[in-house]
Amino acid sequence: MIRITDLEKRYPADDRRVLAGARVVIGAGEIASLVGRSGCGKTTLLNIVGGLDTKYSGNVEIDGRDLRELDDVELAHYRRRRVGVVFQAYHLLDHLSCAENVAISALFGRSGSTSTPRARRRRADEVLELVGLAGVGDLRPHRLSGGERQRVAIARALFNRPALLLLDEPTGNLDATTGGEILELLGALHGAGGLTVLAATHDPTIVAAGSRRLVMTDGLIVDDPRGRP
Amino acid sequence: MTGGNLARAVGGDLRRHWRHLVAGGAGIALTIAALAFFVALWLGVRGVLLGEVFPLHRVEVHRRAAELNLLAVKLALGSDTIGDEELAAIGGIEGVAAVYPKMRLLAPAVATGGEALLGTAMQTELVADGIDPSLVADRVGGAFHDPTVDPRNASVPCTGDGGCPSGTACVGATSFRSGSCREPIPVIVSEHMVELYNGAFSRAYRLPKINPEALIGLGLDVDFGASSLRPTGRRTVRERLVLVGFSDAAMPLGVTLPLGFVKRLNRQLGPAGAADGYHSAVVEIRSADAAPGVTAAIEALGLEVRDRGARRIATALAVVLAIATAVGAAVLAVASLHVMHVFALLAMFRRREIGVLRAVGASRRDIRSIFVIEAAVVGLAAGAAGLVCAVAIAEVADRLRLDRLPDFPFAPESLFVFPAWLLAGALGVAALASVLGALGPVLRATAADPAELVSGG
Numbered sequence: 001m002i003r004i005t006d007l008e009k010r011y012p013a014d015d016r017r018v019l020a021g022a023r024v025v026i027g028a029g030e031i032a033s034l035v036g037r038s039g040c041g042k043t044t045l046l047n048i049v050g051g052l053d054t055k056y057s058g059n060v061e062i063d064g065r066d067l068r069e070l071d072d073v074e075l076a077h078y079r080r081r082r083v084g085v086v087f088q089a090y091h092l093l094d095h096l097s098c099a100e101n102v103a104i105s106a107l108f109g110r111s112g113s114t115s116t117p118r119a120r121r122r123r124a125d126e127v128l129e130l131v132g133l134a135g136v137g138d139l140r141p142h143r144l145s146g147g148e149r150q151r152v153a154i155a156r157a158l159f160n161r162p163a164l165l166l167l168d169e170p171t172g173n174l175d176a177t178t179g180g181e182i183l184e185l186l187g188a189l190h191g192a193g194g195l196t197v198l199a200a201t202h203d204p205t206i207v208a209a210g211s212r213r214l215v216m217t218d219g220l221i222v223d224d225p226r227g228r229p
Numbered sequence: 230m231t232g233g234n235l236a237r238a239v240g241g242d243l244r245r246h247w248r249h250l251v252a253g254g255a256g257i258a259l260t261i262a263a264l265a266f267f268v269a270l271w272l273g274v275r276g277v278l279l280g281e282v283f284p285l286h287r288v289e290v291h292r293r294a295a296e297l298n299l300l301a302v303k304l305a306l307g308s309d310t311i312g313d314e315e316l317a318a319i320g321g322i323e324g325v326a327a328v329y330p331k332m333r334l335l336a337p338a339v340a341t342g343g344e345a346l347l348g349t350a351m352q353t354e355l356v357a358d359g360i361d362p363s364l365v366a367d368r369v370g371g372a373f374h375d376p377t378v379d380p381r382n383a384s385v386p387c388t389g390d391g392g393c394p395s396g397t398a399c400v401g402a403t404s405f406r407s408g409s410c411r412e413p414i415p416v417i418v419s420e421h422m423v424e425l426y427n428g429a430f431s432r433a434y435r436l437p438k439i440n441p442e443a444l445i446g447l448g449l450d451v452d453f454g455a456s457s458l459r460p461t462g463r464r465t466v467r468e469r470l471v472l473v474g475f476s477d478a479a480m481p482l483g484v485t486l487p488l489g490f491v492k493r494l495n496r497q498l499g500p501a502g503a504a505d506g507y508h509s510a511v512v513e514i515r516s517a518d519a520a521p522g523v524t525a526a527i528e529a530l531g532l533e534v535r536d537r538g539a540r541r542i543a544t545a546l547a548v549v550l551a552i553a554t555a556v557g558a559a560v561l562a563v564a565s566l567h568v569m570h571v572f573a574l575l576a577m578f579r580r581r582e583i584g585v586l587r588a589v590g591a592s593r594r595d596i597r598s599i600f601v602i603e604a605a606v607v608g609l610a611a612g613a614a615g616l617v618c619a620v621a622i623a624e625v626a627d628r629l630r631l632d633r634l635p636d637f638p639f640a641p642e643s644l645f646v647f648p649a650w651l652l653a654g655a656l657g658v659a660a661l662a663s664v665l666g667a668l669g670p671v672l673r674a675t676a677a678d679p680a681e682l683v684s685g686g
Contacts, residue, residue, distance in 0.1 A: 044680075047678075047679075047680035050588075052587075052588055052678060052679040052680035052683075053678050053679075053680040053681070054678055055678065072592050072593050072594070073592045073594065075592075076587070076590050076591060076592035076593075076595070077590070079587075079588060079589065079590045079679075080589065080590025081590070085588055085589075087588075087683065091581065091584075091585045091588075091683055093582055093585060095241075095245055104585075104586065104589055105589040105590040106234075107230065107234045107237070107238055107591075108230050108234070108586075108589075108590045108591045108592070108595050109230065109590060115231070117237075156589065160590075
């Protein structure tokens with residue numbers, strides 16, 4: 001479960017406040033979509049929940065543990081094992097193959113079922129097949145289309161079987177057909193494993209597919225079907 | 230992060246960025262090459278100067294007797310010799326490896342010979358001293374020993390050299406009694422004597438210069454107790470002397486004989502008490518670093534250490550090394566700044582990549598480990614390249630010196646010494662400079678949050 005309380009974030013460069021005391025509780029297994037105008041704080045909120053941004057005030061609890069209590073190594077472990085993040089711009093590494101990109105998180109940490117190169121490759125191929133990209137493991141990302149790259153990014157996020165998937169505009173750079181395919185994929189993944197999904201999106205089809213719609217305005221969640229927590 | 234994964238990550242990065250890293254390491258390689266070259270040259274020159282020309286690990290100790298100046302005459306007051314007890318005391322000083330007593334020959338002597346060298350026989354007064362044969366064993370081996378105490382040498386009677394086996398001479402034969410065949414008395418001389426001969430004597434008398442090695446085996450007949458300056462009225466002892474080698478332990482002008490032989494001559498032919506004490510002693514010190522302490526302890530015994538300039542040379546060399554090290558450190562700092570610049574650029578280029586790695590689970594320590602090990606590898610490779618250059622340049626310099634420059638005294642085969650500690654130290658310094666250069670940019674790059682890094686903020 002995710003519990004966000006009085007979350008504030010200010011960028012010191014221009015003293016702009018992007019989060020102004022946001023509060024929300026998202027239960028395990030929910031698919032929640034964050035909607036709102038550009039710059040309202042959706043991506044910032046995802047970054048903080050994903051442990052990618054630590055400079056904020058307020059509280060973010062994941063399964064009862066405040067992220068602020070985690071040191072750098074624990075936070076890295078949280079990002080590696082508990083969360084999968086899909087960036088709007090994919091952020092794949094062009095010097096690595098698709099399989100290496102998918103399995104990159106296994107380079108870090110000390111244990112797990114993917115500690116050997118062969119096990120990593122097997123798991124990477126498995127996840128690539130899950131997102132419909134069987135056989136592209138040895139290709140470099142620049143050889144793929146935008147939709148395929150988005151799937152590789154999703155495969156990377158799913159590599160460690162996370163409990164929480166954070167998606168930033170997962171269909172933002174895709175045409176309607178490819179976007180629909182991605183949506184289908186997310187639905188299948190959620191159905192198969194009870195994954196909690198939080199997606200920042202402008203895409204009404206994703207909003208419609210989700211179980212809950214959160215509306216953000218000026219750094220606050222102003223509309224939540226469950227009301228203010 | 231496991232060692233294997235770390236190695237994989239570092240290997241991949243090195244392959245991908247090798248051009249930038251070579252550019253970064255070039256400055257370090259050049260600096261290490263220059264530093265190693267000059268330190269090796271310094272070590273080589275220091276070894277020759279303090280090991281052979283002005284040996285710091287070997288000092289000569291003597292007793293300075295008070296003297297009374299009476300117009301042109303100096304009158305010695307008290308003894309100027311060192312006794313066995315004092316030798317034992319010196320031997321007990323910490324840092325002293327061995328003590329070798331020396332004794333001057335206190336009887337006149339006249340040498341005759343030199344036909345083979347000069348074309349005509351020469352007669353000259355001979356100045357000599359005696360040293361412990363073990364002092365020069367490493368240079369001339371077993372040939373320098375006292376044959377008069379060897380029992381094998383008294384067993385073959387003779388009346389002339391013709392009746393003796395090869396390598397021996399008939400000693401002690403007169404018209405009235407037979408002598409015995411025995412090896413001649415070995416002598417060693419200082420290399421300075423040969424230089425003096427080649428530099429001044431041969432020119433003045435228009436004689437050919439000589440190769441020192443060709444003089445080995447040269448013989449002289451010496452009448453100990455005799456003098457060509459004035460009659461001594463003493464009995465004389467005739468001996469055959471043969472040159473067996475050269476050593477800087479030999480007296481500068483004169484010949485050096487085995488100590489036991491000189492002691493016996495002094496007892497037989499010298500004034501009363503001439504064999505009771507030694508005129509000096511060579512003290513071998515375990516290391517040059519122990520020299521100051523040993524010198525002070527010897528002086529505390531009331532003896533004097535004869536300094537032929539070693540301490541001044543050692544100080545001058547230390548100053549030269551300090552200056553060279555300071556200049557080298559400054560150059561290395563500049564090279565380190567160059568590495569810093571390269572790693573700052575790499576960290577900037579790889580900012581998004583670092584952000585992605587952190588986002589998928591790399592800790593700050595993981596990223597720092599990757600960069601630091603990359604920097605260490607670059608430093609080690611640059612250091613190794615620098616050392617190869619230094620050794621190659623030293624080899625070329627040695628060959629040029631041997632081909633183009635005339636030979637000079639104490640010239641070693643190589644002017645450069647590359648001990649293992651210098652090689653290991655150079656690699657360590659190179660790696661350290663590279664890591665220190667990379668540390669700042671790496672710490673800055675990992676200070677930011679992943680979100681800031683991937684967004685390009």
